[in-house]
Amino acid sequence: xxxxxxxxxxxRGIGRETVRCLLxxxxxxxxxxxxxxxxxxxxxxxxxxxALELDFADEKGREGVVDFLERNDKTLDGIVHNAGLLLNxxxxxxxxxxxxSVFTVNVFSVSELTRKLxxxxxxxxxVVAISSMGGIQGSMKFPGLAAYSSSKGALITLMELLAxxxxxxxxxxxTLALGxxxxxxxxxxxxGYQASVSAEKMGAYVARFALTGQELYNxxxxxxxxxxx
Numbered sequence: 001x002x003x004x005x006x007x008x009x010x011x012r013g014i015g016r017e018t019v020r021c022l023l024x025x026x027x028x029x030x031x032x033x034x035x036x037x038x039x040x041x042x043x044x045x046x047x048x049x050x051a052l053e054l055d056f057a058d059e060k061g062r063e064g065v066v067d068f069l070e071r072n073d074k075t076l077d078g079i080v081h082n083a084g085l086l087l088n089x090x091x092x093x094x095x096x097x098x099x100x101s102v103f104t105v106n107v108f109s110v111s112e113l114t115r116k117l118x119x120x121x122x123x124x125x126x127v128v129a130i131s132s133m134g135g136i137q138g139s140m141k142f143p144g145l146a147a148y149s150s151s152k153g154a155l156i157t158l159m160e161l162l163a164x165x166x167x168x169x170x171x172x173x174x175t176l177a178l179g180x181x182x183x184x185x186x187x188x189x190x191x192g193y194q195a196s197v198s199a200e201k202m203g204a205y206v207a208r209f210a211l212t213g214q215e216l217y218n219x220x221x222x223x224x225x226x227x228x229x
């Protein structure tokens with residue numbers, strides 16, 4: 001049965017590949033991104049793609065998502081919170097404004113958008129957060145990523161708490177903590193590093209998990225990595 005899945009951060013990398021995989025499998029996708037220009041080829045190929053160009057880190061953007069769904073009588077079978085903000089900066093030079101910016105995108109906006117979408121989730125809906133191995137307690141940590149990795153750790157805990165709070169509401173919340181994937185963001189964090197996993201391969205994995213992961217998991221964080229970083 002075809003499902004309707006929303007995905008944030010779809011302009012490149014894993015998000016874009018997740019969109020493509022879901023569309024190729026016949027599902028409907030609501031793509032949420034500040035820049036949807038890179039999705040034009042997919043819009044021409046697939047009628048089940050709605051691309052909303054907005055900033056969901058902003059309250060107006062989040063309201064825009066809800067308004068679109070309500071106006072078009074659409075509900076969701078899940079959402080993949082893929083959008084993320086990376087800051088690679090020595091901690092001694094990291095300001096409170098830097099920390100707030102990273103946490104706003106990686107944690108606060110995920111929380112707010114999820115809360116606003118609660119009435120629009122179908123029974124059995126699956127909320128998937130894309131975190132990082134850097135957010136896993138005890139994993140290898142790297143200088144310069146204090147804001148990013150700590151925000152990804154907070155995201156993991158947020159999903160665990162939501163799973164507990166809504167476990168009797170037929171909603172599932174899980175997190176995928178990704179290792180190195182060959183994307184633009186990886187190159188920003190580790191210039192010159194070559195990952196063994198492509199964005200295409202990880203996008204296919206995320207798509208499958210968004211569709212079926214809730215059958216076996218709820219309130220869990222899965223470490224999806226075969227390398228360090």
